[in-house]
Amino acid sequence: MSSSVPVLSLADYQSTDNETRLSFIRQLGAAARDVGFFYLEGHDLSQAEQDDIISLSKSFFALNAKEKRQVKMANSPHFRGYNQTHTELTAGALDFREQFDIMDELPAVHSQLVTQEWQKLIGPNQWPDAMPRMRSTLLTWQDRLTKVGLTLLSALCEALEQPADALQPTVQNGPYRHTKLIKYPGSESGGNQGVGAHKDPGYLTFVLQGEHSGLEVEIDNEWHSVSPRKGALVVNIGELLELASDGYLKATNHRVVSPPTGVTRYSSAFFMAAQLDADIPVLALPEHLKRLAHGPSSDPANPLLRKVGENVLKGRKRSHPDVTENFYNDTPQQLSA
Ligand SMILES: O=C(O)CCC(=O)C(=O)O
Numbered sequence: 001m002s003s004s005v006p007v008l009s010l011a012d013y014q015s016t017d018n019e020t021r022l023s024f025i026r027q028l029g030a031a032a033r034d035v036g037f038f039y040l041e042g043h044d045l046s047q048a049e050q051d052d053i054i055s056l057s058k059s060f061f062a063l064n065a066k067e068k069r070q071v072k073m074a075n076s077p078h079f080r081g082y083n084q085t086h087t088e089l090t091a092g093a094l095d096f097r098e099q100f101d102i103m104d105e106l107p108a109v110h111s112q113l114v115t116q117e118w119q120k121l122i123g124p125n126q127w128p129d130a131m132p133r134m135r136s137t138l139l140t141w142q143d144r145l146t147k148v149g150l151t152l153l154s155a156l157c158e159a160l161e162q163p164a165d166a167l168q169p170t171v172q173n174g175p176y177r178h179t180k181l182i183k184y185p186g187s188e189s190g191g192n193q194g195v196g197a198h199k200d201p202g203y204l205t206f207v208l209q210g211e212h213s214g215l216e217v218e219i220d221n222e223w224h225s226v227s228p229r230k231g232a233l234v235v236n237i238g239e240l241l242e243l244a245s246d247g248y249l250k251a252t253n254h255r256v257v258s259p260p261t262g263v264t265r266y267s268s269a270f271f272m273a274a275q276l277d278a279d280i281p282v283l284a285l286p287e288h289l290k291r292l293a294h295g296p297s298s299d300p301a302n303p304l305l306r307k308v309g310e311n312v313l314k315g316r317k318r319s320h321p322d323v324t325e326n327f328y329n330d331t332p333q334q335l336s337a
């Protein structure tokens, strides 16, 4: 069932008609609180731009194993680059997906200047020699989505009856951004975990889907399919919004089920957090919302951390034990959550 996922148009938020704008804010507030997942249209990202990202993804994953290994994530302390299937862990089990990850393109912090472990997240991306146009295409896409993400974050602040810029101090030096290209091969005997059930650690996630289904959201203990909707991005609420709203909004639990044997699903996810050195404040919600805010969830297997760098690093370490083992000091035991 996919009808339970609302459809919103960001163009309504930018409308000069105040009623249209207010109606968008109301719908957004309900979608974010009741479902935590919605389709976003009217975002100004053309169909051609979207198609280009999916076709770039198909070209990348079609490279030979040696070309992909050249940008292997296990060699990057900043969690950038390529992972083959069955290297990423979610909920303690291996995911059956290939992926390529980039974040902000920045020089690494010199080891003598690293005082907080999360500073090791900062650094350069790895780009495949075989695809010279990939760097500019993906960095441009990441910038385009950041603009949409920041607009939506302001709208969400308004939906929480805050000034539109209430969370601006946490992103003013640039939010931490992460873009992933993903390929889900058809299910094999032995499992269909494309990616296991999880919550995303940032403020907001935007998913661009190719033509095949597989993404599912958990609503009231039931899994609902979020099938592709042409032209729309799928948005979900991440842990930092759960923290900022003191649990009024919930980071949505979701997963991807492998497509049937013989079918390959492509998608791309964009994760927008706050700046790594920010602490997430608790917004002063009005009484009628505050009554429904019972504090962020306190799952010992997944603590939600107000220090943004620590929350982002928590997610990365859990997903990529090989990088963690190569570059961080944790024992595998500490990562088993
Ligand atoms: O591929 C998708 O549809 C979603 C992926 C996802 O949830 C993630 O990578 O965090």
Ligand SMILES: [Fe+2]
Pocket: 198, 199, 200, 205, 254
């Ligand atoms: Fe996710």
